[in-house]
Every structure is written in structure tokens, then in C-alpha cells.
Amino acid sequence: MAEMRDEPRNDRTGVRRGEGISFSLRSAIQTLGLNALLRLPPELYEALASEHRRTVLSYLHENDGRATITELAAHLVTSGIEASEQRAHVVLQHVHLPKLAERGFVEWASRRDTVALGRELN
Structure with missing residues (x-):
């Protein structure tokens, strides 16, 4: 029998390194069902394709649905997704x-510093 070791986990996802997308897909299928996943609209896949966007939505969800761009930029840096807050902000x-x-996942206007979960997620 192969030796079981406790491999390091990715801090953002909790997934053991090496399990990657197959583990995440398996988990999503178990949670939602394959038919539900296959019927998701393409714009949802596009919106969630970026780790930046998934992290923003997760942060908003976990923080009462609102944050400033400065808070989001800082979170991207502390999550290891971006190296600097200035670049993250841009x-x-x-x-x-x-x-x-554009997809209704957040409410935000370029002149405002506040971001909120949008109509599609409330």
C-alpha cells in the first residue's frame, strides 16, 4: 500500500497540492450535480475563470457583501494573488x-471606491 503523507495545502482553497482541478471538479459535481454544472451559462464560467474574480466574490460574500477597492486590493496581496496593492488596485x-x-455579480462604478455583491448574487 502506498504511504499516505500529509501534503501541504493551498492556503486559498484548502486543496492538497497535486489534487488540483480534478478534486475541485469532483467536489462541485458532488455538491451541485453534473447536470446542473453542464447547464450553467457560459458567462458564469467566464466570470469565474479568473482567480482574481473568484477571490473578490468570495471576499465580498464573507464580509457582508461590501468592501472598498483598497480592501480588495489588500486581500489580493495577502492571498498571494498579487505582489503589490498598487498593481492589484489597477x-x-x-x-x-x-x-x-457587466454580468451583475457586483455593483460598482469607476468613480466609486465601494464594491458590493450584485443583483445576480443577492
Whole structure:
């Protein structure tokens, strides 16, 4: 029998390194069912394709549905997704928040510093 070792886990996902997407997919299928996953709209896959966007949505969900861009940028740095808050702030404003807002996952306008969970997630 192969020796069982406790391999390090990815801090953000809790998944053991090496298990990767197959473990996550297996878990999603068990939770939601394969038919439900196959019927998800393509825009959902696109919105969730980025670790930045998944992390933003998770942070908002865990923090009463609201945060500032500064808080989100700091969280991306502490999560190890971005190296600097300045870069995180820029990519949030110019890439990730516009995509999430366009799909209704967050409420945000470029002139505001506040981000909230959108109509699609409330």
C-alpha cells in the first residue's frame, strides 16, 4: 500500500497540492450535480475563470457583501494573488471589476471606491 503523507495545502482553497482541478471538479459535481454544472451559462464560467474574480466574490460574500477597492486590493496581496496593492488596485479597476459588474455579480462604478455583491448574487 502506498504511504499516505500529509501534503501541504493551498492556503486559498484548502486543496492538497497535486489534487488540483480534478478534486475541485469532483467536489462541485458532488455538491451541485453534473447536470446542473453542464447547464450553467457560459458567462458564469467566464466570470469565474479568473482567480482574481473568484477571490473578490468570495471576499465580498464573507464580509457582508461590501468592501472598498483598497480592501480588495489588500486581500489580493495577502492571498498571494498579487505582489503589490498598487498593481492589484489597477487590475481590479481596469479588468476584473468591470467584468463582474457587466454580468451583475457586483455593483460598482469607476468613480466609486465601494464594491458590493450584485443583483445576480443577492
